[in-house]
Amino acid sequence: MSSSTEPKVGGEAAQSVVDTAAPVTSVASKSPMQLAMARLRKDKLSLIALGFVLFFVVIGLTSPLVTHFGWIDPLTTNQDLVDPFGRPVDKWGGISLSHPLGIDSIGRDLMSRLWSGVSLSLFIALSGTALAMILGVVLGIVSGVTGGWTDAIIGRIIDLTLAFPQTLMLLALASTGLIMVQKAFHTPAGNPTAAVYLIVVLGLFGWTGIARIVRGQVLSLREREFVHAATMMGASKYRLYFREILPNLWAPILVTFTLMMPAFVSAEAALAYLGVGINAPTPTLGNILNDSISYADLVPTFFFIPGFTIAAIVVSFNLLGDGIRDALDPKGHQ
């Protein structure tokens, strides 16, 4: 084999043109992943967004712990801190050392409520997103690889799902849905059932977008050599779908995931406004904001702080998603 001598020849050629030989080997190779990470690292806005996302994730993860140790207390009411109209007795919405973000209309500490609210809202959004992604990716792959009748049926199911007025169905089906969820999953009545209901409906209505993207990608992937090779070697359908094709799809999956999270945080808030979802006194971002709307002009801190928290979460996840998409797109930064 003469190939062993080739780098040397190339090295000499390079040496004759450029002075140093070292760059020839060091330029050599970077995986697409490394290139993407390098692009992402240069994107300041995305890094700031990533910082915010990590901050909210840490908030979400630490909430059960700090509640357990009694450092935050989202449930205790302090009627002595509010007047009969639900306005804080002190100035600035009751902001003080013990209540850094003020208090709500029955004197509960707003920071504590937001802290555990972020946790529950992110948990619901994450689980809903995960369910939607699993459904969408599996059905998208199956649809794309199998083609024919399966593809046609899944396509019609997507059409049907999209034709449903979604908010309407979530609202109208809430009471039925809660009972169905309770029967199917044997969850305790009340908020656990409500949380599962939210996750299930968000997932069931959210999978269509990623299914279409994945199907499109699979259609172009399934004619590639490595898939043919796997088929010829007698790979099982499962292996074909999830071992050969799935690893090539992580880019659109990651982007969709990051963009679906904030959409579901907003959806939880909207449903809380319509009275569907987690009930008081358990805080979510949605029902904290919903509690505050009758006090919006009387106690601006109580209204604006939860509103801006939701906006901050949605913006940072969106910016991060955009950043990841740009970084993964080889055409993006030419």
Added chain:
Amino acid sequence: MWAYAARRVVIGVMLLLALTLVTFVLFFASPADQARHACGKQCTDEQIAVTEKALGYDKPVYEQWGMFVKGLATGREFPADPELKKTHPEFITDCDAPCLGYSKTNGKTVNYLIGKAAPVSVSLAVVAVVLWLAFGVSLGIIAAVVKGSIIDRGIVGLTLIIYAFPTFFLGVFFLKFVVVKWGILAYPGYVSIAEGGVANWLNNLLLPGMTLALVFLASYVRMTRAFVLESLGEDYIRTARAKGLTSRRVLFKHALRAALTPLVTMTGIDFASLLGGAIITEQVFAYNGMGKLTVDSSQAWDLPTIIGIVVVAGAFVILANIIVDICYALIDPRVRLG
């Protein structure tokens, strides 16, 4: 093309029937007693049984669905009781085709309820779509033209931030601050064109229309920006510049035409989804449109009204999809229907 349109309409009708069937099954799978909800809390068991029979709730689901579909085609009478019609014709409510059902809760046909609510939702949707297209497209073009500048970043960033707030937060903010606290605008309440003239109608719809438009603004700015940038990179733009056209002419005559066609699809489908009711916005501003009707009827467990709204809203979405696809083929010569 007509064959294509006809095929799409047939598929659309089938999809709509599937939609009603799924809705029927979902609601009747519930353990809740439909007749009890329809009759009201004070009803005795006897009265409930009468209601159940009169409204056909004693029959199996598929039979009720069959009656509903038949009503859509030929109309129905409530209650469907030939004996009663002979003795007391004044108790019978006629519901002409396409009959969507009878709401015992309201004592009216669903057609009547939707007929009253639809103009509100349609007005709101029209004002919102005009606002978001006007601002979204022009801001998107500006951002694309000055790509990378501080203005571009400002436009994209600001619309994203507005999008990030929940709709009811924006609506409540407008009501409680812009209207009540600062008194900049009058408190909005729906006035139809027939009652108050166009100016009054528009004036009252401005705030809710703006709230609704802000929800869509960010995505339209981004889409317009992306499409304009994409078409500005095409070869024919370079040709147009090379032959000495002014940059204004290149932008408006050459780039925009290609850039804006994809927006037709988005606009059509978003607009259609709003015709079925903007639930949150209508709820915040207490406008009695389809969205408010949805909230009220689902709280009252008014099943026939809910199914009626699902059918009408679904029909709008399905119809819009067909119209948009055909329009797209008409505007863009590269698209072929098949």
